[in-house]
Amino acid sequence: MSVANDLDIVERDGLGLATVMARKGVTAPAIGAALGLDAPRGPTSASNGQLRLIGTGPGMWMAIADTAGADWVDGLRTRLTGIASVSDQSGGYVIFRISGPSARSTLQKGVFIDLDPSVFGAGSVATTVVAHIGVTLWQVDAAPTFEAALFRSLSRSFREWLESVATR
Secondary structure (H helix, E strand, O other): OOOEEEEEEEOOOEEEEEEEEEEOOOHHHHHHHHOOOOOOOEEEEEOOOOEEEEEEEOOOEEEEEOOOOOOHHHHHHHHHHOOOEEEEOOOOOOEEEEEEOOOOHHHHOOOOOOOOOOOOOOOEEEEEEEEOOOEEEEEEOOEEEEEEEEEHHHHHHHHHHHHHHHHO
């Protein structure tokens, strides 16, 4: 949905989303090897085209599949058997894509971290608060395009806040 000429807000549908927590002593490279990508070792993101890992803390990631059937998380669990715990969060979270020339300045109105491209560029991730709502925020590309994952029950409040500040 285009809110202003230079801002688009899209609630992404059909995604698979899970939390991944490495078992004691298991490293990011071991997780990455099992998933076929370079697992982030900090607050960054990585993708192999089918799965994106968002670094949310030491040994913790949010795994996102752009297309996911009902049993997608079973495949993820199988690949990570013995090295990580996996919990399907697809029904509990929603992901908004915020893009356009004013995406950064709009988000900056409610985020208490510096979104300047010199410190928060493509691939950067932060778990923070936006307008009193806990979100995991990452920058997808330099366009800029951002994505924000938050509890589904707060999606209406988040969208209303975005639409409100976008028109100011």
